[in-house]
Amino acid sequence: MTTPHIPIVAGDKILNEGSDGVGETHDPATGALVATFARAGAAEVDMAVAAARDAFDNGPWRRMRPFERGRVLHRIGELMLERREEIAAKESQDSGKPLRDSYWEVDCSARFFEFYGGAADKLHGASIPLGPDWSDWTVKEPIGVSLHIIPWNYPFQLIARGVAPALAAGCAVIIKPAADTPVTAYEFVKICREAGLPDGLVNLVNGRGSFAGDLLARHPGVDQITFTGSVPTGERVLVAAASHAVPCNMELGGKSPQILLADADLDRALPIVAGGFLTHCGQVCNAGTRLFVERSIHDTVVERLHARISAMKLGAGIDDPDMGPLISAAHRGDVERYYELAKSEGELLLGADLPSDPGLARGAFVRPGLVVGATNQARIAREEIFGPILTVIPFDDVHEAVDGANDSPFGLVAGIHTSNIDKALGIGSRLRVGQVWINAFGVGLDVEFPFGGYKLSGYGREKGLEALAAYQQTKNICIHHPLA
Numbered sequence: 001m002t003t004p005h006i007p008i009v010a011g012d013k014i015l016n017e018g019s020d021g022v023g024e025t026h027d028p029a030t031g032a033l034v035a036t037f038a039r040a041g042a043a044e045v046d047m048a049v050a051a052a053r054d055a056f057d058n059g060p061w062r063r064m065r066p067f068e069r070g071r072v073l074h075r076i077g078e079l080m081l082e083r084r085e086e087i088a089a090k091e092s093q094d095s096g097k098p099l100r101d102s103y104w105e106v107d108c109s110a111r112f113f114e115f116y117g118g119a120a121d122k123l124h125g126a127s128i129p130l131g132p133d134w135s136d137w138t139v140k141e142p143i144g145v146s147l148h149i150i151p152w153n154y155p156f157q158l159i160a161r162g163v164a165p166a167l168a169a170g171c172a173v174i175i176k177p178a179a180d181t182p183v184t185a186y187e188f189v190k191i192c193r194e195a196g197l198p199d200g201l202v203n204l205v206n207g208r209g210s211f212a213g214d215l216l217a218r219h220p221g222v223d224q225i226t227f228t229g230s231v232p233t234g235e236r237v238l239v240a241a242a243s244h245a246v247p248c249n250m251e252l253g254g255k256s257p258q259i260l261l262a263d264a265d266l267d268r269a270l271p272i273v274a275g276g277f278l279t280h281c282g283q284v285c286n287a288g289t290r291l292f293v294e295r296s297i298h299d300t301v302v303e304r305l306h307a308r309i310s311a312m313k314l315g316a317g318i319d320d321p322d323m324g325p326l327i328s329a330a331h332r333g334d335v336e337r338y339y340e341l342a343k344s345e346g347e348l349l350l351g352a353d354l355p356s357d358p359g360l361a362r363g364a365f366v367r368p369g370l371v372v373g374a375t376n377q378a379r380i381a382r383e384e385i386f387g388p389i390l391t392v393i394p395f396d397d398v399h400e401a402v403d404g405a406n407d408s409p410f411g412l413v414a415g416i417h418t419s420n421i422d423k424a425l426g427i428g429s430r431l432r433v434g435q436v437w438i439n440a441f442g443v444g445l446d447v448e449f450p451f452g453g454y455k456l457s458g459y460g461r462e463k464g465l466e467a468l469a470a471y472q473q474t475k476n477i478c479i480h481h482p483l484a
């Protein structure tokens with residue numbers, strides 16, 4: 001079978017070659033080549049931006065009635081569900097995540113298009129009272145060409161999360177996938193074209209982040225940037241955006257706390273705690289990797305978590321294991337250094353040895369790590385690892401737990417596990433994070449509520465109606481009409 005090749009898409013042009021050569025993407029479970037892709041250089045970046053500009057400035061999208069835009073978005077969502085199996089299989093191969101998580105990605109992506117398809121004709125302005133001789137109102141207009149810089153952890157879903165509201169608002173978009181996971185981005189673009197989206201509205205630029213990504217972020221033809229990824233790269237993108245003064249939506253990392261009180265129902269809470277740090281091998285921005293646990297139940301919780309996670313089966317994403325590999329051997333090297341650090345900063349109860357099963361030998365696998373005896377000041381508890389390592393920290397008093405949870409450079413999400421609603425709400429209101437989960441953690445098909453962080457976790461909100469604000473500008477219209 002020939003290896004699939006991912007092109008660059010600039011308007012109606014499908015470019016199989018880019019001026020920065022050819023990249024390869026591999027299955028992190030086996031090392032097998034999944035696809036090659038054209039890497040964009042300056043010429044292709046210019047072409048994609050010009051196509052988006054032209055589609056936005058001169059194309060039909062902005063002039064269509066909003067409900068008609070909504071219908072196209074709905075059709076995109078339907079096509080995603082029709083191709084669910086195919087997209088999920090490709091995603092699991094390219095990213096290593098278990099198949100069920102890839103199905104979730106597709107289902108969630110379809111929900112984004114349903115949700116924002118329904119919102120397209122509800123983007124109202126406001127009327128503003130200036131007195132009887134005046135009429136004043138605001139109109140919501142699309143911001144223009146929106147650049148979406150996508151990380152490798154949820155490539156399909158994170159494209160949908162940003163692109164659906166951008167299109168609903170009337171924007172044109174350019175997608176820059178991560179070089180580790182370019183495959184399903186092209187499926188996304190193909191679906192958009194098939195659903196009848198006019199040419200040039202969705203463009204695809206694969207390539208090296210520090211080259212093609214940087215060229216795009218600096219490009220004067222780009223009006224807005226939505227970025228998800230690491231803090232250092234996010235800061236570079238902000239500098240690039242500042243060079244032409246465009247706004248950004250930044251969804252950066254996290255070191256999210258989960259607070260487990262002694263009165264919690266452990267049968268219910270512990271699977272949630274485990275899922276909170278193990279999903280996609282811990283490679284999730286909102287992974288709940290710091291567990292503050294009331295001291296009286298500390299040992300029981302550690303024992304039960306140990307039993308639960310040491311039984312987990314590892315395997316290739318496509319085989320839908322309990323946990324897949326990390327994204328790459330290079331990233332495994334980074335994560336392994338944290339396992340070493342954990343040994344010096346506390347006690348590493350699980351995760352010290354790499355899996356020895358010959359079936360896993362060629363993949364970027366690690367075992368889940370459980371760390372006790374480290375403080376909240378330890379690097380293992382402060383830095384985003386993007387691997388499956390949980391640091392368990394005991395507390396005696398809820399205020400201590402709140403202070404510990406807040407004592408972090410990040411502020412993305414938090415989880416609280418308790419049967420006492422007064423405590424749950426009291427703790428929740430004191431946490432400096434963008435989202436609080438009570439007796440829950442993580443995701444369903446919940447596209448309706450806003451998501452985003454405090455502090456170094458970024459700013460701006462994805463999801464929900466709030467996300468639309470990033471893709472709109474407000475124009476005020478004021479009329480003076482004195483009655484003679």
Ligand SMILES: NC(=O)C1=CN([C@@H]2O[C@H](COP(=O)(O)OP(=O)(O)OC[C@H]3O[C@@H](n4cnc5c(N)ncnc54)[C@H](O)[C@@H]3O)[C@@H](O)[C@H]2O)C=CC1
Pocket residue numbers: 149150151152153176177178179207208209210211212213214215217228229230231233234236237251252253254284285331384385386
């Ligand atoms: N918050 C999140 O969801 C994510 C956080 N991360 C964190 O980042 C660490 C490193 O992962 P990376 O893949 O290197 O993520 P990254 O943050 O460097 O890359 C994210 C995206 O930005 C692009 N990019 C890189 N340099 C750029 C530049 N100068 N200008 C414009 N775009 C650029 C990349 O090509 C990719 O599409 C991970 O170990 C993890 O800690 C990674 C992925 C997602």
